[in-house]
Amino acid sequence: MNQDLESRVVDTDHQALKLWLRMLACTTKVEGQIRNRLRTEFGTTLPRFDLLAQLERNPEGLAMRELSQRLMVTGGNVTGITDQLEAEGLVLREAHPSDRRSYTVKLTPAGRKLFRKMAATHEQWVIELLEGWSADEKAQVYGLLAGLKQHLGTI
Numbered sequence: 772m773n774q775d776l777e778s779r780v781v782d783t784d785h786q787a788l789k790l791w792l793r794m795l796a797c798t799t800k801v802e803g804q805i806r807n808r809l810r811t812e813f814g815t816t817l818p819r820f821d822l823l824a825q826l827e828r829n830p831e832g833l834a835m836r837e838l839s840q841r842l843m844v845t846g847g848n849v850t851g852i853t854d855q856l857e858a859e860g861l862v863l864r865e866a867h868p869s870d871r872r873s874y875t876v877k878l879t880p881a882g883r884k885l886f887r888k889m890a891a892t893h894e895q896w897v898i899e900l901l902e903g904w905s906a907d908e909k910a911q912v913y914g915l916l917a918g919l920k921q922h923l924g925t926i
Contacts, residue, residue, distance in 0.1 A: 775799065801900050808896055813889055818844070820893070822852050823878065823886040826862065832877035834867055861885060 775796040780789050806817050813820075825833060825841050833841070839849045853876055856862040861882030867873035878886065901909060 801897075804900055805893065805896060809889070809893075812892065813885075815889070818842070818848070819852055819856065820886075820889060822849070822856070823861070823882060824890065826876060826878045827883065827886050827890070830877070832865065832875035834870075834873050834875055836873065838876060856882065 780792055802817070809815050809817060809820055821842055822838060825838060835846060835849055835853065838853075839846045842849065853862060853864070857864060860879055862876050863879055864874040864876055867875050904912065
């Protein structure tokens with residue numbers, strides 16, 4: 772039997788712990804599906820997809836340091852992914868306008884075209900993966916999580 776994080780729960784555990792582990796288990800399963808589908812259908816990884824998404828949202832480009840912060844990974848990871856994407860013609864590096872020691876990374880037209888195709892497919896995957904809930908249930912969970920997010924912002 773394939774056990775997930777929630778399999779650790781016992782009846783006497785606090786309800787908050789049970790909820791946390793259920794949310795984490797669901798998130799992990801959705802992310803696993805997305806990772807597998809990106810690899811199978813596009814021959815890419817979630818970190819590469821995420822980097823392209825950041826650049827799509829910022830057509831003027833982003834400094835490597837900014838990409839690292841937004842993706843919450845080390846500069847070395849961003850450099851490695853950027854090297855690969857640049858070699859494939861999907862991104863380009865330009866000297867940063869105000870800091871000659873830094874580079875700005877931008878999508879190429881080919882990178883933008885590929886990302887848009889991946890993003891549209893990704894959206895359909897997410898819709899499919901959350902089909903277990905009705906529209907009303909999704910709206911309810913979305914509202915509940917908004918309240919939790921707001922509470923967490925006060926801590």
